[in-house]
Amino acid sequence: MEMRIPLSAPEITEADIEAVVNVLRTPRLSIGPRMVEFEQAMAEAAGVPYGIAVSSGTAGLHLCLSALGIGEGDEVILPSFTFIAAGNVVLYQRATPVFVDIDPITLNLNPDRLEKAITPRTGAIIVVHTFGHPADLGPILDVARKHGVPVIEDACEAIGAQYRGRTVGGIGDFGVFGFYPNKPITTGEGGMVVTRDAGLADTMRALRNQGRMTTDGWLDHSLLGYNYRLSEMNCALGVAQMKRLGEILEGRESVAIRYANALQEISEVTLPPLKIEGGRLCWFVFVIRLAAQFAREDRDSICEQLTAQGIGCGRYFAPLHKQPLFAAYANPLDDLAITEQVADRTLALPFFNGLTDAQITEVCGSLRDAIRGIPECSPQAASAAAGPKT
Numbered sequence: 001m002e003m004r005i006p007l008s009a010p011e012i013t014e015a016d017i018e019a020v021v022n023v024l025r026t027p028r029l030s031i032g033p034r035m036v037e038f039e040q041a042m043a044e045a046a047g048v049p050y051g052i053a054v055s056s057g058t059a060g061l062h063l064c065l066s067a068l069g070i071g072e073g074d075e076v077i078l079p080s081f082t083f084i085a086a087g088n089v090v091l092y093q094r095a096t097p098v099f100v101d102i103d104p105i106t107l108n109l110n111p112d113r114l115e116k117a118i119t120p121r122t123g124a125i126i127v128v129h130t131f132g133h134p135a136d137l138g139p140i141l142d143v144a145r146k147h148g149v150p151v152i153e154d155a156c157e158a159i160g161a162q163y164r165g166r167t168v169g170g171i172g173d174f175g176v177f178g179f180y181p182n183k184p185i186t187t188g189e190g191g192m193v194v195t196r197d198a199g200l201a202d203t204m205r206a207l208r209n210q211g212r213m214t215t216d217g218w219l220d221h222s223l224l225g226y227n228y229r230l231s232e233m234n235c236a237l238g239v240a241q242m243k244r245l246g247e248i249l250e251g252r253e254s255v256a257i258r259y260a261n262a263l264q265e266i267s268e269v270t271l272p273p274l275k276i277e278g279g280r281l282c283w284f285v286f287v288i289r290l291a292a293q294f295a296r297e298d299r300d301s302i303c304e305q306l307t308a309q310g311i312g313c314g315r316y317f318a319p320l321h322k323q324p325l326f327a328a329y330a331n332p333l334d335d336l337a338i339t340e341q342v343a344d345r346t347l348a349l350p351f352f353n354g355l356t357d358a359q360i361t362e363v364c365g366s367l368r369d370a371i372r373g374i375p376e377c378s379p380q381a382a383s384a385a386a387g388p389k390t
């Protein structure tokens with residue numbers, strides 16, 4: 001169903017359109033100058049030397065594991081409270097996902113839970129900057145370095161975010177970005193890996209292009225690779241969008257602040273953190289949490305009511321360990337209690353640049369009415385149930 005106020009909307013300018021159309025006036029539609037330019041822009045933004053453009057964020061995560069040689073018998077540590085892509089790439093490699101619980105405030109991998117999940121078979125840690133909030137990489141990298149385990153930052157939701165003054169994606173061994181239309185920067189479909197490792201960057205360039213190393217001839221293939229290339233049209237859009245990254249992120253931040261103000265009066269709602277000390281958030285989605293007295297069914301009912309009014313909303317995230325594909329991978333050392341509590345009560349509201357004050361007012365009004373309509377939770381219902389005051 002088409003939403004009157006959609007959950008997300010890409011921001012495309014005339015300059016973006018022109019950049020894409022200009023590619024179509026040239027004969028180079030894949031592996032050309034726009035790809036090189038986009039890779040350089042992304043690497044520079046992350047403060048590392050190499051960028052590898054790929055067909056999606058998922059492809060980028062997959063190439064990291066593949067380039068590291070992760071395979072059957074290896075374990076990959078990741079949060080369960082995330083998008084399915086990070087889990088799927090572990091299964092692509094026939095490795096074993098090991099889920100670790102999250103911090104209840106930042107919703108990111110809890111560094112205190114990390115060390116006991118590490119075994120001699122741990123091949124990598126995937127750290128997700130959930131909803132654009134930088135993960136606590138300091139202690140995570142300390143543990144990872146101590147055990148010699150590489151860290152992949154899933155920065156798909158966090159382009160431009162900063163942790164202790166450094167841009168995310170360029171802090172761990174690899175950073176992965178995604179450019180689906182709901183992301184702050186879009187290329188339609190697309191992704192990017194950034195890294196400081198020249199050798200692994202070469203391997204990933206080969207893997208995205210059917211395993212052909214730069215030293216191979218046209219039909220020589222040294223590795224088992226994939227077609228994970230990103231077309232010149234996509235890269236041109238990425239380059240054009242990256243020129244406005246600062247502006248786009250500021251616009252999104254101002255929408256988040258307006259939401260926070262409008263939601264202040266709904267006491268049943270917990271807001272996402274609006275600031276991070278020594279860092280910067282990237283506003284990917286605006287996810288609120290309902291108070292503890294609400295059950296998952298209440299949240300789902302509220303979401304249905306908003307949808308019925310043409311207001312887009314999302315239940316970010318359904319935990320991975322609750323999905324059939326991952327049900328077999330229980331971690332006996334971690335009950336994922338916070339993940340389960342949080343996931344039942346989160347609700348993503350419409351969020352994009354250009355959301356008007358009137359739309360924000362409408363969304364917050366509808367949300368308030370839907371919340372107060374949940375029988376046992378509304379103050380009116382509570383006092384009615386208690387009977388007339390005598």
Ligand SMILES: *Cc1c(COP(=O)(O)O)cnc(C)c1O
Pocket residue numbers: 056057058059082083085086128154156157178179180190191
């Ligand atoms: C968007 C996203 C991805 C990548 O998605 P693609 O659709 O493959 O580009 C990966 N991880 C997270 C956390 C995401 O939000």
